[in-house]
């Protein structure tokens with residue numbers, strides 16, 4: 061038996077895998093990252109120019125410390141890469157006080173003493189005139205330190221930092237199987253190459269259960285759309301329309317942000333809410349987009365954000381994997397000593413990418429992650 065190619069292989073180099081590789085390499089661990097497509101590719105979940113960052117984690121208060129740690133690591137990655145990756149424009153969570161968005165944000169903020177501001181409908185409309193059509197009683201939780209992260213730039217920065225710390229990065233190579241041998245794992249690739257490593261971290265996003273069967277993941281196709289306002293107006297700039305999630309009457313959640321500096325497009329989309337988007341097989345996915353992808357959104361936009369335009373100027377089809385309870389799966393399935401998984405991002409995982417990279421490096425080293433993440437146990441559904 062020849063010696064191992066590395067201590068660890070990270071399979072899938074989207075935001076989570078690239079961050080894990082960076083964290084492993086900076087600890088001096090010999091790590092290889094393997095990615096099926098190119099870095100920052102359009103096929104996975106980490107694509108589309110921007111993502112909302114906030115620590116008011118309405119999805120689960122236990123995620124707040126992870127988001128806070130992620131912010132610190134983002135600053136570190138910015139320093140190492142010399143690239144701005146997290147723009148603190150402020151983040152706005154808007155809707156009825158007892159709704160999922162505002163209610164969840166307030167709960168997280170109270171439990172963790174977050175620095176937030178709560179403003180009523182009239183104050184919000186003065187600050188952000190694009191939100192003029194707010195229903196009575198709706199309010200906004202504003203997190204001044206929230207903002208925009210840049211997915212493609214973050215992945216590139218993490219991969220560069222990982223390489224600089226000694227990691228190997230192999231792109232355009234699909235991993236087809238993981239075979240556990242007595243004291244190591246054989247990582248088989250479509251090119252017929254086999255890498256031998258001590259442990260594998262699988263961060264394959266929507267493809268995770270191809271390599272680790274048995275996880276209850278569904279892949280959802282989620283269109284992302286950009287609009288060019290009918291007339292350029294200050295109300296649509298990022299400063300006046302910072303990144304937001306807004307619960308509309310009826311429960312649909314609109315998300316987006318104003319035009320980036322130098323840009324002309326407002327990014328807007330609807331959250332799935334289990335109603336709008338198709339469950340798909342990522343291997344036979346139709347990525348072409350058509351009016352059916354944005355008709356529900358544009359029907360709501362005419363009233364919710366008037367003046368933004370009737371048809372998108374640009375659209376793409378993203379995918380993500382979701383779990384039955386909407387929480388991630390992070391850990392060692394069935395206590396497997398050679399395998400760590402992280403996936404099921406349920407469309408709220410980008411903001412945690414750098415922190416998850418650190419958690420994965422801890423797990424690989426047999427350390428208890430510093431935050432209790434029992435609610436992400438991959439075996440919790442059994």
Ligand SMILES: Cc1cc2nc3c(=O)[nH]c(=O)nc-3n(C[C@H](O)[C@H](O)[C@H](O)COP(=O)(O)OP(=O)(O)OC[C@H]3O[C@@H](n4cnc5c(N)ncnc54)[C@H](O)[C@@H]3O)c2cc1C
Pocket residue numbers: 071072073074075076077094095096097101103104105106107108110111112113233234235236263264265266267268271282283284378379380402403405406407408409410411412
């Ligand atoms: C439209 C949209 C909007 C979102 N908005 C937000 C937001 O505002 N804020 C937020 O926090 N989160 C948001 N999310 C969620 C966030 O983008 C994801 O949680 C995050 O990008 C997940 O990253 P990942 O690394 O787990 O997965 P991915 O980015 O999908 O990476 C997985 C990688 O694994 C590779 N791979 C797969 N199979 C193999 C294989 N067999 N061999 C080798 N490589 C393989 C893939 O090519 C891919 O590059 C959004 C998601 C979507 C789709």
